[in-house]
Amino acid sequence: MGRMGWDEYFLRRGHSVHVMDQAWRGRSASHPTQINPVRAGQAPAASLPTVFAAGREDAWRIFRFGARFGESYPGMRFPLAAQGEFWKQMVPDWNFSVGTPNPSVTALNLIARRLGRVVLMSHSQSGIYPFQAAVASREGIAGIVSIEPGACPAATDDMAPYAGLPILVLWGDYVALSSRWAPRLAGCLAFARAANAAGGKVEVAVLPEMGIAGNSHMLMQDDNSHQIADWLVGWMARHIPPG
Amino acid sequence: MGRMGWDEYFLRRGHSVHVMDQAWRGRSASHPTQINPVRAGQAPAASLPTVFAAGREDAWRIFRFGARFGESYPGMRFPLAAQGEFWKQMVPDWNFSVGTPNPSVTALNLIARRLGRVVLMSHSQSGIYPFQAAVASREGIAGIVSIEPGACPAATDDMAPYAGLPILVLWGDYVALSSRWAPRLAGCLAFARAANAAGGKVEVAVLPEMGIAGNSHMLMQDDNSHQIADWLVGWMARHIPPG
Numbered sequence: 001m002g003r004m005g006w007d008e009y010f011l012r013r014g015h016s017v018h019v020m021d022q023a024w025r026g027r028s029a030s031h032p033t034q035i036n037p038v039r040a041g042q043a044p045a046a047s048l049p050t051v052f053a054a055g056r057e058d059a060w061r062i063f064r065f066g067a068r069f070g071e072s073y074p075g076m077r078f079p080l081a082a083q084g085e086f087w088k089q090m091v092p093d094w095n096f097s098v099g100t101p102n103p104s105v106t107a108l109n110l111i112a113r114r115l116g117r118v119v120l121m122s123h124s125q126s127g128i129y130p131f132q133a134a135v136a137s138r139e140g141i142a143g144i145v146s147i148e149p150g151a152c153p154a155a156t157d158d159m160a161p162y163a164g165l166p167i168l169v170l171w172g173d174y175v176a177l178s179s180r181w182a183p184r185l186a187g188c189l190a191f192a193r194a195a196n197a198a199g200g201k202v203e204v205a206v207l208p209e210m211g212i213a214g215n216s217h218m219l220m221q222d223d224n225s226h227q228i229a230d231w232l233v234g235w236m237a238r239h240i241p242p243g
Numbered sequence: 244m245g246r247m248g249w250d251e252y253f254l255r256r257g258h259s260v261h262v263m264d265q266a267w268r269g270r271s272a273s274h275p276t277q278i279n280p281v282r283a284g285q286a287p288a289a290s291l292p293t294v295f296a297a298g299r300e301d302a303w304r305i306f307r308f309g310a311r312f313g314e315s316y317p318g319m320r321f322p323l324a325a326q327g328e329f330w331k332q333m334v335p336d337w338n339f340s341v342g343t344p345n346p347s348v349t350a351l352n353l354i355a356r357r358l359g360r361v362v363l364m365s366h367s368q369s370g371i372y373p374f375q376a377a378v379a380s381r382e383g384i385a386g387i388v389s390i391e392p393g394a395c396p397a398a399t400d401d402m403a404p405y406a407g408l409p410i411l412v413l414w415g416d417y418v419a420l421s422s423r424w425a426p427r428l429a430g431c432l433a434f435a436r437a438a439n440a441a442g443g444k445v446e447v448a449v450l451p452e453m454g455i456a457g458n459s460h461m462l463m464q465d466d467n468s469h470q471i472a473d474w475l476v477g478w479m480a481r482h483i484p485p486g
Contacts, residue, residue: 027270032294032335038281039291048282048291051275092275 006220006229013233015119018111022095022126023103029094050096056087063217064174064181073174077214077222086221095125101136108133112140117243119236121145124217128152135161143240145232148172148181148217152188159198166239167195167202170232172215172222175206181217201239249463249472256476258362261354265369266346267337293339299330306460307417307424316417320457320465329464338368344379351376355383360486362479364388367460371396378404386483388475391415391424391460395431402441409482410438410445413475415458415465418449424460444482 004012011017021027030049037043054062057069065080066072072080098104108129112118118140120130127149134141135158143166146152152169153162169188175181185206192202207215207228215222222228247255254260264270273292280286297305300312308323309315315323341347351372355361361383363373370392377384378401386409389395395412396405412431418424428449435445450458450471458465465471 027334030273030294030335030337032296035278035291035294038288039293041288045281045284045288048278050282051273051278053275091270092273094273 003223003225006225009226009229010233013229015233015236016115018115020104020107020111023107024094024098025125026091029092049094052093052096053090056083056090059087059090061178062180064172064178065216067177073177073214075214076174076216077224078216078218079221079223086218093125102129102132105129105132105136109137109139113137114140116140117142117240119143119145119240121147122149123147123220125150131162134165138165141165143167143236145170145236147219149184149188151184152191153195154187155190155194157191157194159195159200162195162202163199164201167200168232168235168239169202169204170219170228171204171206172217172219173208173213174216203235203239205235246466246468249468252469252472253476256472258476258479259358261358263347263350263354265338266350267341268368269334272335272337292337295336295339296333299326299333302330302333304421305423307415307421308459310420316420316457318457319417319459320467321459321461322464322466329461336368345372345375348372348375348379352380352382356380357383359383360385360483362386362388362483364390365392366390366463368393370394374405377408381408384408386410386479388413388479390462392427392431394427395434396438397430398433398437400434400437402438402443405438405445406442407444410443411475411478411482412445412447413462413471414447414449415460415462416451416456417459446478446482448478 007017007019034049038045038048060066060069063078064073065076065078104126108120112120112133119142120133122130124147127146128151130144130146131153134144138161145168147170149169169192171185175185188204192204195202207213207219212224212227215224215228219225219228250260250262277292281288281291303309303312306321307316308319308321347369351363355363355376362385363376365373367390370389371394373387373389374396377387381404388411390413392412412435414428418428431447435443435447438445450456450462455467455470458467458471462468462471
């Protein structure tokens with residue numbers, strides 16, 4: 001709706017910003033060798049990757065615009081007037097066929113090592129990647145901001161990799177109304193307790209509990225996106241040690 | 244190699260710039276319904292799309308870095324020191340399964356209509372699209388710059404859609420050495436003759452004939468890319484009528 005995106009906004013607030021395209025989503029999603037051997041009859045159909053895409057009816061609920069397609073939660077702040085442009089940005093997700101180690105995680109480590117003193121910020125399905133990067137190596141990682149992650153690390157995981165690292169897990173509104181997201185927020189709270197009992201510095205922030213109401217899963221696109229960005233800039237200033 | 248890309252450079256030279264991702268290449272290349280029914284055994288393998296990608300060995304020749312992988316033409320100006328980053332940007336081409344009309348062409352018409360007085364600039368495989376857009380509608384199209392197009396319109400096509408429209412077809416160096424590109428340049432010259440005989444304003448410019456030597460097929464990334472951009476800015480100033 002004409003507002004500046006977070007990439008430019010964080011830049012104007014004094015942070016260098018590097019935006020990463022995930023391996024297996026977006027531009028670099030597919031490989032001919034996954035498709036062509038099957039087409040040529042040289043490999044079985046079952047060897048094709050699993051390709052997922054949420055239609056807008058499902059996505060409406062997943063993104064917590066409302067309980068049913070076309071109805072929005074009271075006070076919900078995603079700019080639905082622009083939804084036509086938004087849906088055009090949806091891309092298929094080939095991520096189910098990603099190998100181990102996930103090349104996006106390896107790339108996060110590489111970027112952190114090159115740049116140094118990096119805050120790794122993730123959202124939704126990519127939410128777990130900064131945590132996985134920290135497990136691989138803490139080199140260059142100054143903090144993690146994970147926004148409505150698909151998963152936090154399990155509370156039963158080894159918590160040593162997170163000790164002393166400033167970590168914020170941020171959630172929007174209406175989470176308790178969502179059978180998809182409520183358990184994930186609960187999982188992040190359990191992770192925070194386990195990590196903090198082991199020397200962690202994990203904060204789980206839920207926007208409506210701080211008086212900021214109406215945010216969907218796509219909170220960086222909601223009509224108060226700059227207010228949330230400002231709050232994140234403040235959080236980083238308070239928690240990330242100066243370089 | 245650290246130079247500004249053409250998108251930013253043209254902007255700094257006073258042109259609004261809109262960069263388009265082709266339908267079926269890059270971010271929006273694939274659709275789950277092409278893949279999943281075959282995986283589920285509900286459609287035959289032959290219904291899979293054709294997915295093409297040039298490996299770097301082939302691409303080396305196609306892009307006219309040199310005659311054989313690892314050898315470069317004398318004076319060739321692509322910054323091979325950065326080829327590692329360049330190869331990372333290669334994406335599979337699903338374009339063979341694009342429907343009719345090609346949605347990229349429809350999108351060019353839509354953009355031209357919205358913005359008005361647009362110069363449609365294309366490169367390589369996308370080279371023909373601005374011509375196809377002009378055939379569909381000239382509304383909003385002020386000119387065409389096609390850089391080493393995979394094809395120009397056939398000289399036997401109806402030339403009426405191009406009458407009076409400033410069109411530049413630009414070529415780099417070493418074209419005569421390439422069995423892939425030499426016939427395409429010849430095809431563009433034939434198109435220019437046919438169009439200009441029917442009231443067209445088509446110019447085919449070959450950089451080495453203007454004293455600019457060493458350019459590969461990726462001339463917007465060659466080490467003299469700003470020199471070529473400057474020349475294009477001048478060409479537009481001379482040929483596109485003021486708004």
